[in-house]
Amino acid sequence: xxxxxxxxxxxxxxxxxxxxxxxxxxxxxxxxxxxxxxxxxxxxxxxxxxxxxxxxxxxxxxxxxxxxxxxxxxxxxxxxxxxxxxxxxxxxxxxxxxxxxxxxxxxxxxxxxxxxxxxxxxxxxxxxxxxxxxxxxxxxxxxxxxxxxxxxxxxxxxxxxxxxxxxxxxxxxxxxxxx
Numbered sequence: 001x002x003x004x005x006x007x008x009x010x011x012x013x014x015x016x017x018x019x020x021x022x023x024x025x026x027x028x029x030x031x032x033x034x035x036x037x038x039x040x041x042x043x044x045x046x047x048x049x050x051x052x053x054x055x056x057x058x059x060x061x062x063x064x065x066x067x068x069x070x071x072x073x074x075x076x077x078x079x080x081x082x083x084x085x086x087x088x089x090x091x092x093x094x095x096x097x098x099x100x101x102x103x104x105x106x107x108x109x110x111x112x113x114x115x116x117x118x119x120x121x122x123x124x125x126x127x128x129x130x131x132x133x134x135x136x137x138x139x140x141x142x143x144x145x146x147x148x149x150x151x152x153x154x155x156x157x158x159x160x161x162x163x164x165x166x167x168x169x170x171x172x173x174x175x176x177x178x179x
Contacts (some may be wrong), residue, residue, distance in 0.1 A: 003062060003085050004078035004129060010058070021058025026087035032080055035070050037088060041095040045070070046133070046153050051128050052096050065092040106157035108164045129153065138162075 001009075013019055031035060041049070051068040055061050066072040069092065077085060079173055110119045124131065130145045133153045139145055145153075 002078060003080050003082050003083045005057065006082040006086075007062070007078075014047065023086045024090055025086075026083055028087050028088055029084040030085050032066065032070065032088060033076060033174070038069070041092070041099060042149075042151055044150055045147050046150045048132065049096070049099065050130075050146070050148045052092060052102075053070035053126065061089055065089045090160065099154075102154055103157065106154065106161045108161050111168075132157070 010019070028037060038044075044052075046070050052064060055064050063074060063077055064076045065088060066080070066085060067074075072080075130142050133156060134140070134142050134145050136156055137145075171173065
């Protein structure tokens with residue numbers, strides 16, 4: 001069955017929950033339309049990662065991974081074997097979740113003082129992430145950041161978070177010594 005046929009049939013499917021459970025069990029294929037699939041998303045750019053995080057519907061879940069990562073058009077995706085595309089899309093979802101968890105480890109819990117000052121209002125989403133990296137690296141064109149591997153952006157965030165934790169520990173030691 002092709003992706004196009006699946007999309008037509010899925011509109012009238014009555015067993016959606018069961019269908020979703022079966023999709024999660026599909027293996028990631030090695031190739032789609034003769035294109036070798038990656039073993040992981042570590043070489044993905046931050047722009048591609050942002051594209052994958054823009055998935056907002058079931059159709060997007062099928063189409064966006066093949067478009068963003070493989071460069072396929074809608075027409076190309078529609079003629080693919082649905083099992084291959086769904087297996088790939090399911091795998092991409094798991095990889096994006098893995099990467100998102102890594103980025104979450106870079107957040108530093110705010111101090112009570114920072115909370116009172118309103119640090120929670122300083123969350124700017126993906127644009128904030130791009131702006132952070134651009135500012136940190138002296139890049140004036142945000143579009144340039146989109147071509148940077150996400151691993152590099154993550155590592156900068158991770159190093160900066162570790163520096164913040166260190167500086168807080170050091171400040172506490174100085175405060176304790178001055179008592």
